[in-house]
Amino acid sequence: MSDPSETLCAMSTTAPLPSTNPLRARAEIDLAALRANVRTLRAHAPGAALMAVVKSEAYGHGALPCARAAVEAGADWLGTATPEEALALRGAEGIPADVRIMCWLWTPGGPWREAIEADLDVSVSGMWALREVAEAARRAGRPARVQLKADTGLGRNGCQPGDDWAELVAQAARAEGEGLVRVTGLWSHFACADEPGHPSIAVQLGRFREMVSYAEGEGLSPEVRHIANSPATLTLPEAHFDLVRTGIALYGISPSPEIGTPADFGLRPVMTLSASLALVKHVPGGHGVSYGHRYTTAGETTLGLVPLGYADGVPRHASGTGPVLIGGKWRTVAGRIAMDQFVVDLGGDEPPPGAEAVLFGPGDRGEPTAEDWAQAAGTIAYEIVTRIGTRVPRVYVDEESMRSGPAAGGPRSAGNRPSGDR
Numbered sequence: 001m002s003d004p005s006e007t008l009c010a011m012s013t014t015a016p017l018p019s020t021n022p023l024r025a026r027a028e029i030d031l032a033a034l035r036a037n038v039r040t041l042r043a044h045a046p047g048a049a050l051m052a053v054v055k056s057e058a059y060g061h062g063a064l065p066c067a068r069a070a071v072e073a074g075a076d077w078l079g080t081a082t083p084e085e086a087l088a089l090r091g092a093e094g095i096p097a098d099v100r101i102m103c104w105l106w107t108p109g110g111p112w113r114e115a116i117e118a119d120l121d122v123s124v125s126g127m128w129a130l131r132e133v134a135e136a137a138r139r140a141g142r143p144a145r146v147q148l149k150a151d152t153g154l155g156r157n158g159c160q161p162g163d164d165w166a167e168l169v170a171q172a173a174r175a176e177g178e179g180l181v182r183v184t185g186l187w188s189h190f191a192c193a194d195e196p197g198h199p200s201i202a203v204q205l206g207r208f209r210e211m212v213s214y215a216e217g218e219g220l221s222p223e224v225r226h227i228a229n230s231p232a233t234l235t236l237p238e239a240h241f242d243l244v245r246t247g248i249a250l251y252g253i254s255p256s257p258e259i260g261t262p263a264d265f266g267l268r269p270v271m272t273l274s275a276s277l278a279l280v281k282h283v284p285g286g287h288g289v290s291y292g293h294r295y296t297t298a299g300e301t302t303l304g305l306v307p308l309g310y311a312d313g314v315p316r317h318a319s320g321t322g323p324v325l326i327g328g329k330w331r332t333v334a335g336r337i338a339m340d341q342f343v344v345d346l347g348g349d350e351p352p353p354g355a356e357a358v359l360f361g362p363g364d365r366g367e368p369t370a371e372d373w374a375q376a377a378g379t380i381a382y383e384i385v386t387r388i389g390t391r392v393p394r395v396y397v398d399e400e401s402m403r404s405g406p407a408a409g410g411p412r413s414a415g416n417r418p419s420g421d422r
């Protein structure tokens with residue numbers, strides 16, 4: 001994509017790159033697609049509020065631009081794993097002060113007081129955390145917004161049902177009585193929501209209802225009860241409760257190919273990963289390719305050098321299998337993926353150096369998708385997009401706001417092609 005008329009609004013790098021200097025590689029982030037996905041997800045769960053989960057740099061897409069776009073499109077909450085991620089969002093330009101921000105992965109000695117002062121909703125899964133947050137609230141002189149997390153069967157974070165839950169609820173109610181906490185939510189997380197009909201789903205839902213009604217019976221009155229991630233949002237209306245927490249679906253990726261494609265759910269992939277070919281050359285037959293010579297040319301051919309490697313998050317497990325679109329044709333990684341580069345056999349074609357190699361995107365230009373890479377590497381598409389490294393600049397494409405004025409960072413070039421053209 002060296003067409004200078006393409007729409008580029010904001011770069012994650014500090015200095016705008018001159019448009020005469022095409023990038024080695026780039027992850028184009030389509031914020032208009034992200035906004036459309038938010039609207040689609042709201043329509044899937046019309047009775048619930050929507051939390052945009054933007055942990056780990058919005059699954060590799062860039063936390064702040066994605067958080068902003070999600071809020072613009074109607075997300076009521078933002079969710080992160082760590083308190084540091086949540087604190088970075090609070091007060092950031094373009095994030096309205098009344099947007100609720102929740103984080104759930106705490107360790108002892110965490111920044112409770114900062115979180116209280118930043119009006120975050122914090123998750124508590126056990127007594128150590130309740131003690132620390134109550135103490136921080138005492139020092140801050142204001143109550144903490146606390147959400148109690150129940151382990152309804154995931155077997156990961158969360159409070160066990162039974163005595164543990166009874167104690168956590170009793171002590172939370174007591175801290176609420178003392179004005180140290182306000183219990184704003186009761187929540188849980190599914191183990192197998194991406195396998196519709198899995199028996200654990202009904203078990204977890206039943207246990208969630210029991211644990212919620214127990215807590216409410218003990219005097220807690222949460223604003224939100226929630227358990228649905230993306231797959232439950234898309235396939236399990238009875239799990240929507242007051243709030244759905246969507247991550248992967250926001251980025252236009254299906255939680256699992258078994259439950260459907262993005263298009264089946266009205267979603268559009270947000271990230272396109274591409275690179276400029278660094279070299280195209282003729283080689284004879286019998287030529288070994290890349291480390292270990294795991295590929296040998298069958299006959300005289302051309303090789304293309306793609307300047308992306310496992311340091312950029314291209315999985316080494318996709319050596320010999322990962323797909324790339326070059327000059328309208330699918331090619332496969334030849335031999336091993338190295339730290340910074342890999343090779344494709346172009347079968348005699350001679351695209352010019354600088355020609356675009358698309359690793360994955362929405363798929364409607366014929367390019368592979370992140371799901372194709374997940375299958376090539378034996379993993380899930382979540383991991384493919386999330387691991388794209390910081391060496392790959394994120395290039396934000398945003399047709400909607402280009403119409404109403406340039407986004408932060410300013411446009412690199414003019415042009416406003418509709419997404420269907422790309």
Ligand SMILES: *Cc1c(COP(=O)(O)O)cnc(C)c1O
Binds near residue numbers: 055189231247
């Ligand atoms: C990551 C995460 C989510 C979002 O999951 P998706 O499957 O990406 O929608 C929701 N809730 C919790 C607790 C998470 O850690």
